[in-house]
Amino acid sequence: MGFFKKLKRFFKEYKAIDVDFYDDLEELFVMGDVGIAQSEEFIDELKSTLHKKLIYDADEAMDVLKENVLKVLEADRDGHEYDFEKKKSVILVVGVNGVGKTTTIGKLAAMYKAQGKKVLLAAADTFRAAAIEQLDIWADRVGVEVINGKEGGDPGAVIFDAVKAAKARDVDILICDTAGRLHNKTNLMNELKKLNSIIEAEYPADCKETLVVVDAMTGQNALNQAREFKEATGVTGLVLTKLDGSAKGGIALTIQKELGIPIKYIGVGEGANDIKKFEPKEFVAGIFEGTE
Amino acid sequence: MAFESLTDKLQNIFKSLRGKGLLTEADVKTAMKEVKLALLEADVNFKVVKSFVKSVEERAIGSDVMNGLNPGQMVVKIVNEEMISLMGEGAELNFAPGQSTTVIMMCGLNGAGKTTTTAKLALYLKSKGKKSLLAACDVYRPAAVKQLEVNGEAVGSEVFKIEGSKDPVDIARKAVEYAGEKGFNVVLLDTAGRREIDEELMEELKQIKDNVHIDDTILVADATTGQSAVDVAKSFDERIGLDGVILTKLDSDARGGAALSIRAVTDKPIFFVGISEKPDGLEQFYPDRMASRILGMGDVLSLIEKAAQNVDLEESLEMGNRMKKGQFNFNDYLESMRQMNKMGGITSILSMLPGLGGQIPEGAIDEKVLARNEAIIYSMTKAERENPKLLNPQRKFRIAKGSGVDIMYVNRLVKQFAEMQKMMKKMPGMLRGKRGFGGLNLNSLMKNLKF
Numbered sequence: 001m002g003f004f005k006k007l008k009r010f011f012k013e014y015k016a017i018d019v020d021f022y023d024d025l026e027e028l029f030v031m032g033d034v035g036i037a038q039s040e041e042f043i044d045e046l047k048s049t050l051h052k053k054l055i056y057d058a059d060e061a062m063d064v065l066k067e068n069v070l071k072v073l074e075a076d077r078d079g080h081e082y083d084f085e086k087k088k089s090v091i092l093v094v095g096v097n098g099v100g101k102t103t104t105i106g107k108l109a110a111m112y113k114a115q116g117k118k119v120l121l122a123a124a125d126t127f128r129a130a131a132i133e134q135l136d137i138w139a140d141r142v143g144v145e146v147i148n149g150k151e152g153g154d155p156g157a158v159i160f161d162a163v164k165a166a167k168a169r170d171v172d173i174l175i176c177d178t179a180g181r182l183h184n185k186t187n188l189m190n191e192l193k194k195l196n197s198i199i200e201a202e203y204p205a206d207c208k209e210t211l212v213v214v215d216a217m218t219g220q221n222a223l224n225q226a227r228e229f230k231e232a233t234g235v236t237g238l239v240l241t242k243l244d245g246s247a248k249g250g251i252a253l254t255i256q257k258e259l260g261i262p263i264k265y266i267g268v269g270e271g272a273n274d275i276k277k278f279e280p281k282e283f284v285a286g287i288f289e290g291t292e
Numbered sequence: 293m294a295f296e297s298l299t300d301k302l303q304n305i306f307k308s309l310r311g312k313g314l315l316t317e318a319d320v321k322t323a324m325k326e327v328k329l330a331l332l333e334a335d336v337n338f339k340v341v342k343s344f345v346k347s348v349e350e351r352a353i354g355s356d357v358m359n360g361l362n363p364g365q366m367v368v369k370i371v372n373e374e375m376i377s378l379m380g381e382g383a384e385l386n387f388a389p390g391q392s393t394t395v396i397m398m399c400g401l402n403g404a405g406k407t408t409t410t411a412k413l414a415l416y417l418k419s420k421g422k423k424s425l426l427a428a429c430d431v432y433r434p435a436a437v438k439q440l441e442v443n444g445e446a447v448g449s450e451v452f453k454i455e456g457s458k459d460p461v462d463i464a465r466k467a468v469e470y471a472g473e474k475g476f477n478v479v480l481l482d483t484a485g486r487r488e489i490d491e492e493l494m495e496e497l498k499q500i501k502d503n504v505h506i507d508d509t510i511l512v513a514d515a516t517t518g519q520s521a522v523d524v525a526k527s528f529d530e531r532i533g534l535d536g537v538i539l540t541k542l543d544s545d546a547r548g549g550a551a552l553s554i555r556a557v558t559d560k561p562i563f564f565v566g567i568s569e570k571p572d573g574l575e576q577f578y579p580d581r582m583a584s585r586i587l588g589m590g591d592v593l594s595l596i597e598k599a600a601q602n603v604d605l606e607e608s609l610e611m612g613n614r615m616k617k618g619q620f621n622f623n624d625y626l627e628s629m630r631q632m633n634k635m636g637g638i639t640s641i642l643s644m645l646p647g648l649g650g651q652i653p654e655g656a657i658d659e660k661v662l663a664r665n666e667a668i669i670y671s672m673t674k675a676e677r678e679n680p681k682l683l684n685p686q687r688k689f690r691i692a693k694g695s696g697v698d699i700m701y702v703n704r705l706v707k708q709f710a711e712m713q714k715m716m717k718k719m720p721g722m723l724r725g726k727r728g729f730g731g732l733n734l735n736s737l738m739k740n741l742k743f
Contacts, residue, residue, distance in 0.1 A: 027338060033518035036332040096544065097569075098403025098514065129442030130435040137434035151442075182544040215403060219335030219518025219549060242402065244487060251518065270402075270487075 006032065014058040021058070022047065032250035035220050038257060042068065066284055072253055073280035076262040081237065082277070084209045085112075090166070090174040090199055093239075094192060094229050095213035097180030100241040102131065104213050104267060105175050106138030107275035113142055117172040121146040122162030124155040124195065127179040135177050142272065145169075155179065159195050163202045183228035196233040211264065213239045216249040226255045237264035240278075244268050298548065299586055301330035302371075306587075310364035320352050320367065327371070335518050335549030340378070340556045348374050372583055378552055379579035383536055383561030386507050387478075393471045394422075394478045395504060397464075399497055399532070400512035401524060402485030405540035407436060409512050409566055410482040411443035412574040413538075416564070418447070422477040427467035428453040429460040429500070430484040440482050447571045450476075460484070460496055464504045481506075497532045508535045510563065513550060515539045521550035522557040529558055540566035543573070551582060620713055622669045622677040629666060664697060665705050671695035680709060 010028055014021060022043055029039035042065070049055075049064050084091075091108070095101050102125070109119045121139050125131035126149045139146040147165055149158035159176055166174040178195060181188035199208055212229045214222050229235050238261045240252050252263055263278040305326045312319060324345050331341045351370050388394040396413070398406050407430070414424040426444045428451055430436035437453050444451040452467040464481050471479045481500065486493035501509065511528050513521060528534055537554055542565045555561060562577040669677060671694035676682050683691075683706050692699040 030332055031338045031519050033335075033520070036329055096516070097541065098405055100403055128439070129446075130439035133435035133438050134433070141434075182541065184544060215514075215516075217401070217514070217517050217520050217524075219516060219521075220333055221335070221516040221544065222518075225516075242487065 011058055011062040017050065017056055017058060017061055021061075029250065033219050033254075034250035035223070035254045038254045041257075069253065070280055070284045072257050073263070073284065076256065076260045077280070081262055081264065084207060085173070087207050088166075088170075088172055089207035089209060090163070090176065090203050092176045092178070092196065092199055092208070092210045092233060093213060094178050094210065094233055094235070095180060096182055096225055097128075099180065099213045099215040099218075100267060101125075101180060101213045102134050102138065102177055103270070104211075104239050104241060104265070104275070105135065105177050106142060107267065107272055108175055108265070109138065109144050110142045110272040111275060112173050113144055118170065119144040120162065120166050120169065120171040120174045122158055122174060122176040123148050124158040124162075125177050125179040126151055126153045126155050126158065131177070131179065155191065156194055156198055159198050163199065167202075183225045189228060189232045192229075192232050209237060210235045211237045211239050212261070213241055214251070214255070216240050216243045216252070218251055220251070220254075222251045223254055223258060226259055226261055230259060230261060235261055237262055239263075239265045239267065241267035244274075298330055298334040301333070302327065302587055305330065306364065306368050306371075309367055310362075312364055315363040315367070317353050320349065323367070324349050324352075331549070331552070334552075335516075335521070337519060337522050337549065337553035337557060340522075340553045343556075344374060344378060368587070372587055375552070375583040375586065376580050378556050379582060380555040380559075380561055382576070382578050382580075383563060385563060386535060388507050393468060393476060394507045395468055395481065396478060396508045396510060397481045397483060397497070397500060397506045398510050398512055398538075399483050399528065400485060401487060401514075402433075404485065404512045404514045405566060406430075406485060406512045407439050407443060407482055408569070409538055409540055409564075409574070410440065410480050411447045411449070412566065412571055413564070414444070414449040414478075414480055415447040415571050416574050417478055418449070423475070424449050424478040424480055425467060425471045425474075425476040426451045427464060427479055427481045429463050429467075429481050431458050431460055431463070432484045436482075436484070443571070452479075461499045461503050464500045468504055494531045501532055509533060510535065511537045511560075513537055513539055513554070515542045515548055515550050515565070516544055517550050519549075522553050525554050525558045525560060529560060534558070534560050536561045536563040538562070538564045538566065538574075539577070543567045543569075548586070551577075552586075555579075622672060622680060622709070625709070626666065626669055626677075629662060664695075664701060667695040668692075668697060668702055668705055680706060680713075 006028055010025065014024075025046075026039050026043050029042060030036055034042070045068055046061065046065050049068075050061055053064075055061055055064065093101050093105055105121060109121060112119045119142075121135060121144060123132045123135045123146055125135070129151070132148055132151060136146060136148070147158060147162040149155065149161075155178065162174055162176060165171070176195070176199070178192065179188075181192065183189065196210070210233045212226055212233075212235045214225060218225070226235065226238065238252065238255060240249060240263055243249055243266050255261055256263065266276050266278050268274050268276060305323050309315070309319065309323050327348070328341055328345045331344065332338065336344075348367075348370055351374075352367050385396070386394075398410050398413075400406050410426055414426060417424050426440055426449050428437040428440045430440075437451075441451050441453075452463070452470055454463050454466065457463055460483060467481070468479050470476075481504075483497060483500070484493065486497075500506070509532060511525055511534050513525065517524070525534070525537060537560055539548075539551055539554075539562055542548065542551075551562060551565070562579075564574050565577050567573045567575055668691060671691045672683075676687060676691075688699060688702045688706065692702045695702075
């Protein structure tokens, strides 16, 4: 069972705030992959508010916690975070191996296509065996065009060609797939910087979105992942995938709190339509009240 | 390398413990609270951490520890022992008796690294003299079969597939038949990634297991997984029954909590760990060695084993002799580079040394410089390699052109090489009798680093 579901049940079981309340709540946060340091911050903040406002009732405590979580999730949103979708723009998708980058791109392409946009994909994962084929199959399925490189070829060349093609073909949204790479491999991260600068040379900042894809099952390591990718490519949004499994997903809270990267999309299944815009209010309401 | 941050934290905690002549109960408790935080930060399962800390505390407090000669050291020893017991005994794959074919089913969540690991395992088994057939049972993910084929080719293993088939059970059955006919020792079933909540796909794995005799069911799990790592292992075990686990992506800076939790919670052993994207990046898992790596005590055993596997002893002995006489030449240099690469490259070797583990930042050792030096040496004539004294400016110029580098780099290499030779002449005593690891000399290794 996911962290957020457990949180919901937790507040149902507790009536009053006693000694065990904070300990159990902290355990819940840690078990939910929020991370020990961040968990303690959430708890301390809750504790001090409850003290100040003289709250002893678990229901009221829940409202306070809800506010706090929402505050974190909304901190980096100003209402313009999806503006890039209204312009002719480019999305660079980055992340470690196996988080679901290619699948996410397939889903995004399907979504934009359904909105009547002209989409182009760039298969710049020239490293992993059959990654290009995987993206080709997605492109076929969704019915969009794709710029291919050769396996083992230069990903920079693919991105460059794709950018040119996007302009020539008057494409609305260009989505670039990149090879999965562990964020602690300096050389691979440098390659990514290069890809990023090729794009930045052609697109103004407000028309470039960089999404880091994070597997919702990842533990505290995800924070390092997001940090390193942010440094290399100026990440502007987070996609949380595989939220339908037994994933805890608490790490998303930590990433947003620590790094200020807003969650933009969540992946909730394997079908082409299983991608959703992230709505903090709806999400938090889902956590605490079960409207989801 | 994985565990770095955990190793760092634990070492700091232990350092402050070791510094104390006498330990009070409060000292131990404070230290253990920090250990607890460090483990939680490393994604070790919450329940495992709780019981781990409790058992260390119980052993450390009230025993002879606090009155002993070096109480801090004793606590470290207890932590080490408890950590090993947490990870259980090392385990081997089950092989089918006699001449029959061993069937290994690989399963796991999407993106854990099943296909890559399947190929790596085939290569590993090949080194043990077993011929593997890879069966492409992932009929869902786009291009999964293609990926297995490319990987299979890279490790020299045949891939069994049925074009257009959507029936993994049938593919598995026919693969095993085919393997029996063609005399394969092992069949590796690469199954589709699945979420454990996906009843249909979990049922499919059960179907395969019901219809084909499976010797090992292996869960491939991502080492960066958080608290849910044990839930995943548990639910796969409950539904289909696991024999063991392979942990992947241990070359990330994963904190490796999964490695410490899975055995404790599910009682399933970890067979192997994946340590690079290359086909040979699969290592057998030894709990005791892993524990000492986590505690920053290095893993000399694995290093020696690697050396024994890869280093030609006679050649090394001869090289050692020449070194003693100060006759170390560029050919020897090339040879030592070659041997080091066979052992997984210098970074991986250094990370196994005590005191160094976890302290080599990625990029600190520029393997590119080593490659450049290699190119320069390859551009020398045979005579020049044997006798570096021949290298006059004209020759250096020719070499620079030949290897496509600036002459500055050639000069630098030659100069440093001359210094190294001088050093070696000066310290024959240090070299004598110390063959280092299988003839590889650590002093020269360390020296080479500065190039």
